[in-house]
Each structure stands twice: as C-alpha cells, then as structure tokens.
Amino acid sequence: MAPRKSTKKPNVSAEELKAYYRDMLLIRRFEEKAGQLYGMGLIGGFCHLYIGQEAVVVGLEAAAEEGDKRVTSYRDHGHMLACGMDPNGVMAELTGREGGYSKGKGGSMHMFSKEKHFYGGHGIVAAQVPLGAGLAFADKYKDNGRVTFAYFGDGAANQGQVYEAYNMAELWSLPVVFVIENNQYAMGTSTKRSTMSPSYWERGVAYGIPGEEVDGMDVLAVKEAGQKAVAHCRAGKGPYILEIKTYRYRGHSMSDPAKYRTREEVQKMRDERDPIEQVRALLLTGEHATEEDLKAIDKDIKNIVNESAEFAKASPEPALDELWTDIYATEAPQEA
Ligand SMILES: Cc1ncc(C[n+]2csc(CCOP(=O)(O)OP(=O)(O)O)c2C)c(N)n1
Numbered sequence: 001m002a003p004r005k006s007t008k009k010p011n012v013s014a015e016e017l018k019a020y021y022r023d024m025l026l027i028r029r030f031e032e033k034a035g036q037l038y039g040m041g042l043i044g045g046f047c048h049l050y051i052g053q054e055a056v057v058v059g060l061e062a063a064a065e066e067g068d069k070r071v072t073s074y075r076d077h078g079h080m081l082a083c084g085m086d087p088n089g090v091m092a093e094l095t096g097r098e099g100g101y102s103k104g105k106g107g108s109m110h111m112f113s114k115e116k117h118f119y120g121g122h123g124i125v126a127a128q129v130p131l132g133a134g135l136a137f138a139d140k141y142k143d144n145g146r147v148t149f150a151y152f153g154d155g156a157a158n159q160g161q162v163y164e165a166y167n168m169a170e171l172w173s174l175p176v177v178f179v180i181e182n183n184q185y186a187m188g189t190s191t192k193r194s195t196m197s198p199s200y201w202e203r204g205v206a207y208g209i210p211g212e213e214v215d216g217m218d219v220l221a222v223k224e225a226g227q228k229a230v231a232h233c234r235a236g237k238g239p240y241i242l243e244i245k246t247y248r249y250r251g252h253s254m255s256d257p258a259k260y261r262t263r264e265e266v267q268k269m270r271d272e273r274d275p276i277e278q279v280r281a282l283l284l285t286g287e288h289a290t291e292e293d294l295k296a297i298d299k300d301i302k303n304i305v306n307e308s309a310e311f312a313k314a315s316p317e318p319a320l321d322e323l324w325t326d327i328y329a330t331e332a333p334q335e336a
C-alpha cells in the first residue's frame with residue numbers, strides 16, 4: 001500500500017523538505033549500518049535502534065535554535081545525528097573505539113557533546129527528565145533565552161520522578177519541553193497493558209502544564225508543534241508537554257526478538273505511515289524534487305554512513321591507561 005498522503009498543502013519550501021528527507025535518511029541508514037556492525041560482533045553491549053521514529057527528532061530540531069539543549073534516553077543515536085554530531089564519532093563510540101565521543105568508553109547509551117549541547121544518552125529509565133528540568137533551571141537562572149528538550153518514552157512516562165520534575169518545572173516556570181516519544185511499547189509491554197490514562201500529555205494538566213498530542217510520523221506536524229512549544233518556553237511561560245505518537249520498527253534492543261507484536265502490525269506501519277516515505281511522496285508529487293535528485297541524496301548519505309563505519313573500524317581500541325581518565329577517582333589505585 002502507498003504511504004498515506006497528506007491532503008493539506010504543506011507550508012514549507014522545497015529546500016526545507018529536502019533537508020528533512022536527508023536528515024531522516026541519515027538516521028535510518030546510519031542505524032541500519034549499526035545493526036549490521038552489531039551482527040558482525042563489532043558493537044558490543046546494548047544497542048537500541050531508533051528506526052521508525054526519525055521524524056520526532058528531525059521535526060523538533062527544526063524548531064530549535066543554536067544553544068538550545070537536548071537530553072534523552074538510551075535510544076539516542078537519532079538525537080545525536082539530528083543535532084549535528086559527527087557520524088564518525090558516534091559510530092566509533094558504538095564500536096568502542098578511541099575516536100568515539102566518549103573515547104570508546106561509553107558506548108551506545110553514553111555519549112555527550114558540549115558543542116552541540118547534547119547531554120546524553122541515559123540508561124536509567126526517566127533519569128533524564130529531572131536532568132532536563134535542571135538544565136532548564138540553569139538557563140532560567142542565566143536568563144539566556146535557551147530551551148531544553150527532555151525526551152523520554154511512554155514507559156518512562158509512568159515513572160514517579162517525571163511528576164516531581166513536572167511539579168518543579170511549572171512552579172519555577174522552567175523553559176523545558178517535555179517530549180514523550182510514545183512508540184507504544186516499553187520493552188515488551190504495550191501501553192495498553194501498562195497504562196490507565198488514555199493520554200500521557202494530559203497528566204501535565206494536574207500541574208498546570210499545557211501540552212498536546214502530535215503525529216510523530218509526520219515531520220511537518222512535529223515541527224509545527226515544536227515551534228509552538230518552544231515559543232511558549234521562550235516567552236517565559238514555563239514548560240510544555242508534547243506527546244508524540246510514533247513507532248519503532250525494530251525490537252527494543254538488538255537482542256529483542258519482538259514476540260509481543262505481530263509482523264503484520266510493524267509492516268502496516270512501515271507501508272502506510274513511514275515518515276521518510278511521506279516526505280519523499282510530498283517532494284515527488286509537489287514536483288519539488290525528481291527521482292534523480294533523491295537518488296543523489298541517497299548516494300551522499302550512503303557515503304557518509306560507509307565512511308563512519310570505516311572510520312570506526314580504523315580507530316584503535318582505547319589504550320589501557322585510559323582506564324583511569326574521565327572517572328571520578330583522580331588517581332590509579334596503588335599496588336598493594
Ligand atoms: C529505572 C529503570 N527501570 C527499568 C529499566 C529497564 N528498562 C530499560 S528500557 C525500559 C523500557 C522503557 O520504555 P520507554 O520509556 O517506552 O522507551 P523506549 O524503549 O520505548 O524508547 C526498561 C523497563 C531501566 N533501564 N531503568
């Protein structure tokens with residue numbers, strides 16, 4: 001079945017649409033490559049792929065300004081690429097190499113970039129939500145007009161610390177957008193099996209925080225909602241909640257056989273709602289791009305991704321004396 005086409009004419013330039021296509025494709029192809037490297041044993045430990053959810057970060061990055069911050073969970077490669085981190089550094093970190101963002105010592109879930117204001121990569125479910133409120137507190141204190149995007153999942157949205165963060169964020173009018181990436185599953189548990197209330201964003205109402213539900217398979221809808229949320233925060237009105245309805249095509253992590261849902265369910269989403277195919281259709285039907293133009297973008301992305309894998313493979317593993325750097329202890333323990 002062909003991807004569902006939007007009936008409303010998008011208020012967006014050809015260049016902008018092409019940039020979204022490109023940015024989403026980079027995430028997808030990068031992660032497909034990461035999946036391959038994992039299969040070859042070049043990536044160890046955990047690896048949570050974002051494939052299917054690309055429109056969420058690409059749409060919200062389109063609403064962000066230089067200096068805005070982002071913090072997220074372990075499903076973080078898309079967030080890093082979307083905010084402009086170097087694919088070479090991300091792939092080298094995934095493979096545990098010296099050229100990685102955490103010098104090969106952090107892996108998939110623990111990468112950071114001061115330059116791009118990316119504050120991780122967190123393996124503890126929902127831990128990043130109060131951290132996001134804290135980042136926004138710092139910006140409010142400095143009165144610098146910056147906004148923080150704190151991303152978390154539907155599973156995380158059932159954690160108590162989220163509501164402590166909501167309470168303080170509204171109380172202190174913190175410039176933070178709480179982004180619930182509702183991909184309908186928390187590991188093998190569907191939202192239907194875990195959650196009483198029909199919507200997550202409405203829980204903010206109890207704290208006086210406005211919010212809304214957004215179609216997370218439509219990058220333009222995400223961008224529009226993001227702009228509204230960011231404008232609210234920058235105007236000093238406090239936090240905003242976006243519940244973005246999305247879907248992950250792959251298992252929870254590389255080691256998940258995904259037996260809790262049918263293949264048909266996943267295929268239907270891919271066929272009818274795919275975020276990249278939707279933009280591709282908009283570009284072609286609106287005659288903003290030709291098949292040749294898109295092929296050129298595809299080729300360019302393939303080269304970037306292949307180069308990142310080559311860079312990672314050529315980068316050495318961290319030297320042994322690196323064991324004692326970037327940790328709390330300042331000195332190696334003395335021999336007994
Ligand atoms: C505090 C804590 N509890 C449990 C886990 C194990 N765990 C890891 S991911 C996950 C599911 C989270 O699902 P969700 O928030 O929907 O994010 P998604 O994986 O769908 O992106 C759980 C329970 C953990 N890492 N941390």
Ligand SMILES: [Mg+2]
Pocket residue numbers: 153154155181182183184185186187
């Ligand atoms: Mg989830």
